[in-house]
Amino acid sequence: MRMRDLFAAALLILLAVVGGSFLQASLTTQAPVPPVEPEVEMTSAPLHDHEEPAYTSDLVIMEPSECQATALANVIPRLSGAGSVTWVWAALPATPRGTKAAGYAYADHNAVSLSVQDLPCEWVPSVAMHEWMHLATWETYGEYPEAIEHGESVTELIADCGSQVLGERFGYPTYTNYADRAGGCSEAVLDHVAHILETV
Numbered sequence: 001m002r003m004r005d006l007f008a009a010a011l012l013i014l015l016a017v018v019g020g021s022f023l024q025a026s027l028t029t030q031a032p033v034p035p036v037e038p039e040v041e042m043t044s045a046p047l048h049d050h051e052e053p054a055y056t057s058d059l060v061i062m063e064p065s066e067c068q069a070t071a072l073a074n075v076i077p078r079l080s081g082a083g084s085v086t087w088v089w090a091a092l093p094a095t096p097r098g099t100k101a102a103g104y105a106y107a108d109h110n111a112v113s114l115s116v117q118d119l120p121c122e123w124v125p126s127v128a129m130h131e132w133m134h135l136a137t138w139e140t141y142g143e144y145p146e147a148i149e150h151g152e153s154v155t156e157l158i159a160d161c162g163s164q165v166l167g168e169r170f171g172y173p174t175y176t177n178y179a180d181r182a183g184g185c186s187e188a189v190l191d192h193v194a195h196i197l198e199t200v
Contacts, residue, residue, distance in 0.1 A: 053093055055106045055113070060091040062116040071124035072114070078170050079132045080200050081139075086111040087128075092118070102127045105134035107144075125172040126163055133162035133193075136200045145192070150182035154189065161185035162193045 053059060064072070068089070076082045092101045092115040100118040105111075112131040119127055137144060137158055147154040160179040167174035179185050185193075 053104065053113075055109045055111055058093070059088065059113055062089055062091050064089040064114070064116055065121065067121035068114075068116070068119065068124055071121050072128055075125040075128050075170070075172070079129065079166070080136075082128075082132055084110065085132070085135060088113045089116045090114070091116060103131045105131040105138075107135055107138035110135060122173065123175050125170075126167060126174040126176075129163035129166045129172070129174070130159045133159040133166075133196070136162070136196050137192075140196045140199045149186060149189065152178045152182040154192070157182055157185070157189045158192045158196070161189050162196065165190075165193055165197070 072087060076085075076087070086109065088111060090113045092104065092113060095101045101115060102119045102123065103112060103114045106113070112128070112135070114124070114127060114131075134144070134155070137155065144155040145153075145158070149157060156178040160174075160176040164174045164176050164179065164185065166172070179189075
């Protein structure tokens with residue numbers, strides 16, 4: 001009787017080990033869950049560091065979607081001199097930070113490139129206004145400010161805060177990641193914005 005009890009106990013342990021191994025194998029052989037893609041950070045490279053792709057040779061020109069083209073066509077007439085800007089839709093490379101770029105401005109060509117693949121239609125006006133502010137900054141000062149404020153380039157803060165001012169004026173939502181990281185638009189940056197918008 002005792003032997004039988006020992007045999008039954010050994011059998012139960014063996015079944016638990018085999019069953020556990022089978023369960024573990026069945027869990028670890030399932031297809032891996034794909035990683036969650038990080039949220040796209042729409043940025044422009046700091047233009048005063050000359051990190052933007054070359055205006056012609058590095059750009060892969062692409063056709064925008066209908067809603068992208070319409071959104072841009074609607075905002076251009078609201079921006080002083082934007083009708084003379086060359087607006088190019090392209091497949092843009094990542095920024096030096098490794099983030100996806102939504103647009104770049106080229107002051108020496110009076111041109112802007114916008115990302116076909118990474119720019120949702122609802123953000124086209126925001127990015128267009130941001131890049132136009134870069135061109136307007138160059139037109140006003142003849143250079144891009146080199147200063148840093150709260151860890152962010154003042155050049156990018158002027159573009160972000162300028163697009164925010166224009167967005168409020170024209171009724172467009174704006175994406176202002178530089179200004180958000182800097183804690184908002186400072187009085188000094190808004191003074192730059194006001195001066196630029198009065199000048200161009």
